[in-house]
Structure formats: structure tokens, C-alpha cells
Amino acid sequence: MYTEKVMDHFQHPRNVGEIENASGVGTVGNAKCGDIMRIYLDIDDDQIIRDVKFKTFGCGAAVATSSMATELVKGKSVQEAMEVTNKAVMEALDGLPPVKVHCSLLAEEAIHAALWDYAQKHGIQIEGLEKPKADIHEGEEEEEEEY
16 A cells, blocks of 8 residues: 555654754644644755754654655755655655545645745745645635545
8 A cells, every 4th residue: 555665754754853943834734634744944045955854743644745855855945845746755755545645735835834934034035935825725615635
């Protein structure tokens, strides 16, 4: 059901914890499944993500996608981090079961929420960044997810 990479990132998650005085912190959740993901970014003056940590309350797939997302943005520029999509997270994990795809979306949104917080704190705009939703289903009609 889960790939070896998903199991590895679940059993041995990378970058767990929090960063005191983080440059940006993003928290998102999914009310439908109860997952909550918080990502902390430490961004230097050149807009490079020097460190990234996460805390996730959720299923194994939520932990694995959080871990992989932190690996994908660490050492990258803010603009490069904007390009990390849920598909990129899933591909890096060699796939997710269809019922767990929403976890990769949470990871993407948590990165964007942390970047939004960073931009707000520094009075800057990040190209392509929109105000994040606290819940990934915010604003949706009640509909069944299709995969």
C-alpha cells in the first residue's frame, strides 16, 4: 500500500521540531481527516531557506509528506520553494495511495503558509503566492473528492 520511501519518512522523519524565532511559520489543517501540519522556515537575507522544521499531527502519510516537503525546500530559494507542489512531494515519495493524496496537498499549503508569514513579517511580496487557507477545504462546496 505504501512505498518504501513513504515508510522511511514516516518511521524516520527528517527535520522534526520547531525553530525559535522562525522567519516564517505556516499552519494548515484538514478538518475532514483531522491532520494538522506546521512548518517553520529559517530564511536568510538572500532569501535562502537555511533550515526548516515541522510538527505534524496526523496519519503516517501526513508525517511522510511533511518530512519530504522539508527535504525539498531546505537550501532552496524562496522562489524555488514556491515551485514545490503536492505532485512533486508525491513523486519524491514514489507515490501515495489515492485516499492519501490530500496529505501532499497539506504539505504544499503548509510551505505556502510559512512563506506567506515570512512575506508579511518582512513587508515583501513573493511572486505567485496567495493568502493561504487555514483548512485545505476552505471555500469548497461539500463534494466528494475525486482522485
